Amino acid sequence: MPSKKSAIKDLKQSKKKQEHNTSLKKAFKIEQKKINSLLESKDTTKLKTELSGFVSKIDKAVTQKLLHKNKASRKKAQLLKKVQQLSCVKSS
DSSP states (O other), X not given: OOOSHHHHHHXXXXXXXXXXXXXXXXXXXXXXXXXXXXXXXXXXHHHHHHHHHHHHHHHHHHHTTSXXXXXXXXXXXXXXXXXXXXXXXXXX
8 A cells, every 4th residue: 555645646546547447448348249249140230330339439449548559450340341241241
């Protein structure tokens, strides 16, 4: 346990930031699971509406430094590739 006043304050701030970041990460993972379940169910109409919101959440997570920009780019590319494959299978 810190003994100096500034160290105590710093500890409180870091705990508060940690709680905030973990809640955002949990919400992000829940959203990701929702998108994956829509991919498995092959529901293209709901998927396209949810996809734009999820992509914007990925970008927001990058600006908040919750995700690395390369990881976010990779996630978006993988997701869009799966959606494109699903739409190609549907149209064929």
